[in-house]
Amino acid sequence: MSAPRLALAPGLLHVPGYLDGAAQVRLRDALRETVRAAPLFTPRMPRTGKPFSVRMTNCGALGWVSDEGGYRYQPTHPVTGAPWPPMPDLVRAAWDDLAAYPHPPEACLVNWYEASAKMGLHQDRDEADLEAPVVSLSLGDTAIFRFGGTERKAPTRSIRLASGDAVVIGGPSRLVFHGIDRILAGSSTLLDAPGRINLTLRRVTPPA
DNA sequence: AAGTATCG
DNA sequence: TCCG
Numbered sequence: 001m002s003a004p005r006l007a008l009a010p011g012l013l014h015v016p017g018y019l020d021g022a023a024q025v026r027l028r029d030a031l032r033e034t035v036r037a038a039p040l041f042t043p044r045m046p047r048t049g050k051p052f053s054v055r056m057t058n059c060g061a062l063g064w065v066s067d068e069g070g071y072r073y074q075p076t077h078p079v080t081g082a083p084w085p086p087m088p089d090l091v092r093a094a095w096d097d098l099a100a101y102p103h104p105p106e107a108c109l110v111n112w113y114e115a116s117a118k119m120g121l122h123q124d125r126d127e128a129d130l131e132a133p134v135v136s137l138s139l140g141d142t143a144i145f146r147f148g149g150t151e152r153k154a155p156t157r158s159i160r161l162a163s164g165d166a167v168v169i170g171g172p173s174r175l176v177f178h179g180i181d182r183i184l185a186g187s188s189t190l191l192d193a194p195g196r197i198n199l200t201l202r203r204v205t206p207p208a
Numbered sequence: 209a210a211g212t213a214t215c216g
Numbered sequence: 217t218c219c220g
Contacts, residue, residue: 043210050211064210071209122210156219179210216220 003166008147011133011171014159015098018166023090024139024190030088031110031139031197034059037085038077040112046070053117060087062107062204064126071126073107073204087201094137095201098168101132105201113143113196115185121146121156121177124169124202132203133170139163140191143198144181152177163188 006014019027040055043066058064062073063084076083087108095105111119124134138161145167148156158181161167169176185194 045211046209048211052211054210066210118212120210120212124210126209153220 008157008159009149009173009176011169011173012147012176013098013166013168014161015166015168016162017164018094018098019137019139019164021164024164027088027090027137028139028190028197030090034085034088034110038063038082039079041065041077041079044068052119053114054119055112055114057110058084058108059091059110060084060106060108064107064109064202073126091137091199091201094166095135098135098166099133099170099201101170101203103132103203103207105132105135106204107202109200109202111198111200113141113180113183113198115141115183115194117180117195118182119180121148121152121179123150123175123177124200125175127202127204129203129206130174131206133168133174135201136167136169137199137201138165138167139197139199140188141194141196142184142187143196144184145178146181147176147178149177150175160184163190
């Protein structure tokens with residue numbers, strides 16, 4: 001049985017219920033190990049240093065970080081200096097299943113949204129390889145996800161992303177603006193606290 | 209630059 | 217209240 005893949009735009013797919021309940025529990029438990037090895041940190045805006053409301057960590061060879069020095073991928077945790085922990089097998093399997101791209105992901109950004117956290121409209125454009133899609137997995141409370149076009153001025157729409165949902169952002173939609181308007185606290189009991197975990201899997205460098 | 213606040 |  002495969003979950004329906006809903007095309008929101010060319011190259012932009014929503015897969016409601018991609019992970020069943022057992023897989024969500026398995027991923028949640030794997031991420032507890034990830035966060036133990038690579039504690040959540042608070043990213044900051046380039047230049048201004050203003051903190052994000054979302055906290056983050058990463059797994060895989062490279063991790064996305066942001067601070068006064070800018071947005072970048074790097075192989076080590078910005079606070080502990082340790083290499084990022086490995087990607088859980090389930091994460092890698094989701095990439096193989098959803099990305100339609102013949103090379104492995106290098107980065108898995110783990111975003112923790114507490115109930116009041118938001119993410120402004122932005123593009124994912126720090127990857128040297130824009131041929132590969134970005135694959136997103138949601139766990140915990142439902143989020144209001146907003147997306148538009150590849151220009152900031154394009155009109156936007158919003159959809160709800162529930163625990164277990166996947167989104168694939170690729171093809172002509174690879175550089176669409178997107179963000180999280182709000183979290184519907186209490187909509188899931190998967191996590192111990194109100195909030196949401198989002199994983200974004202990415203290929204960063206062009207394949208050798 | 210993936211920030212927040214505020215206004216129409 | 218939502219959107220720009």
